Amino acid sequence: MASQIAPFSSQHLEAACRVLADTAQGLTGTQIGRLLQEVQVADSSPDMTKWKRLFNALAGAQNQHKVGNHLIMFINRAMNPVSYASNPGAFAWRRDELNVVLAFSGFYVREDGKVGYADKANTLDEARARAGRLKAALESRTVHAEVLNYCRAELMEENYFHAVFEATKGVAERIRQLSGLSGDGADLVNKAFAGQQPVLALKTLTSESEKSEQKGFANLLVGLFGAVRNPLAHAAKTNWPMSEQDALDILTLVSLIHRKLDGVTRLAAVPA
Template sequence: MATRIPPFNSQQLEAACRVLADTERGLSGTQIERLLQEIEVADTSPSITKWKRLFNALAEVQNKHQMGNALIMFINRAMNPVNYARDPGMFARRRDELNVVLAFSGFYVRDDGKVAYADKATTLGVARARAGRLKAALENRVVHAEVLNYCRAELLDENYFHAVFEASKGVAERIRSLSGLTSDGADLVNKAFAGQQPVLVLGPLSTESEKSEQRGFSNLLIGLFGAVRNPLAHAPKTNWPMSEQDALDILTLVSLIHRKLDGVQKVAAVSTRLQ
């Protein structure tokens, strides 16, 4: 973020520092020292408690310049995913805790560790919801990992409309990856799963039941694109309300589709007849 960010109040700054420099799970003293050096902020009190040390350093530079950029710069470096290669769970926990705190200031930490703008939360309940209520509900349903791969940023902001849109686009992208095809929508589905020579098959297609399942799965995919993805692509968010329950149900359907795609086989120049 190159723009000038208004100063954070002392409560917001303290809360962020407590997450980043928690006594047991936070950054080490050495890490704090290095990161402060990287953003060219003086380490004014290196011998005190870690979170207070970080708070004092960031508060001083914020008061001096009357802007909150230093905290954002520090978080961007502290949350670099490369630093969490051996402990991705720590990245997720720290990000979620920061998102609760930052929600009150109109920011959140994306999956790539960078801070981005979000609508300000006014209550702790809204902040916690934005930090992952829908994501938690999906995890409780044990949804396929591919669902979250395409909509994590949107989920953090409780943006149901775009979460569903991105997840449904992800289905098309995965079909293209599995099949080698380049088309989209119903045309992609028909070339990949329908006709006398489908590119992708759910099974041997040697029985009428197997052929029926193949046709049904093809129709299910066309239904997803026709009833969900295509309208979302062309309608403003304000004209297409998306409730939490609708989002959960649609994303669960997308999960089922990905589980089916896990088992498909690509057919190489073999005449596989569905009719």
Template sequence: MATRIKAFNSQHLTAICQVLADTNQGLSGAQIERLLHEIKVADSSPNITKWKRLFNALANAQNQHQVGNHLIMFINRAMDPVSYASDPESFTWRRNQLNIVLAFSGFHVREDGKVIYINKATTLDEARARAGKLKAALENRSVHEEVLNYCRAELLDENYFHAVFEATKGVAERIRLMSGLKSDGADLITKTFMGLHPILTLGPLNTESEKSEQRGFANLLIGLFGAVRNPLAHAPKTNWPMSEQDALDILTLVSLIHRKLDRTKKLVIEAP
């Protein structure tokens, strides 16, 4: 073992084993047996309750080697995404529940199933935040994948301020890539979507309704930058409180904008 991990205390180890061997959504007895064998930990009490069986095996390994590495090795194998190809719901449940209890020990299970270090949580609220509550809420709203692409790291820490900031910056960057322009803010939106010869259009612009939608979309983008992105760029986080509800609503709006950008067509190519 390259890095020695401090042994987990009995309370933390119990909570983790209760998640991994949960009666309804945890690992089966056969899975526990196989995984313990893979990490070369003796299955000392195979005929008792699943979570106690797992606890005894891992506790004995901790006592023998005075490290917590075996638990992390077990989780890394138990959370291998390949094993959940036909049952992604179980992966999500186990990962979320593990991250709540692991946060108190300073660990987090990533989306690829690997365990990483994080700052230790001291309250249940912090632990639940580390589990990715905001991200889960966004996924429940079926937000556009581009929203998550630009704020994945911030979502991990439940950092509403920076999550929103990165997502709104991502809108501008995507428009620059699609239009070929290098400007920003209102200037970028005006040149891309407004005027007689816009670079990107939502439709053929033959009818007044189509033209109205184009103008409205451009104004929506200008409003997003003026009301959200620009203030966040110039204000310290402490002076700009961002609630969970505000973050969800703004990021949902960003998702709508990305879906409309998916529809656009580049009709005119202009030099930057």
């Protein structure tokens, strides 16, 4: 990378700082302070909210030195893969979001955590596409976060077959977490949602319509496992082609299922 990088606009710098210091997925205040010290940037407002603190520090350095190098140096250190050995999901999220922001300035974060050059993006759709067309399409639909949690790496590689496989496996895992049950597939679904005493309920099950919805949801889950997850588990990728449109439709269905699971209530103890 060149010795001098043109200063970033305040909008681009702020967007990068909002990702790096995101409330839920970003760096901690302690990490921000340490990294600023490492890149020799004055921590001018340590008592402010995280993103404003980081923005003020980097903007101050940029104004003083008339270059944008300090943001790049900060990202290079913040995205060192060694720091994410126990939390690769955090690395993936930060890299994805930084790549959308940095695309507008002609940069991207590589797999090794270092910033490299890229063609500048002019639109949000173009910037999102840098993180993968399918992932961009899912985000435009506000897909449930649990979908991406289980197949983020596959989406980045546009590996549709395995993205769908991992996402459907994730549905079963979430049902196990919510219910305390073991097992898989139709057996797991029936124990969790079917019968007179289901472990999990979408609603109160006090009316016929609610009972009908519960039964329909269980059938939908069984169908997902039977028509999608099970064939993928037993078929070679070359024998089970997965188009981008098919993957988008299936993952959107998985997103709907996760939203339904968000509202379930655990009614019964796990059967012995």
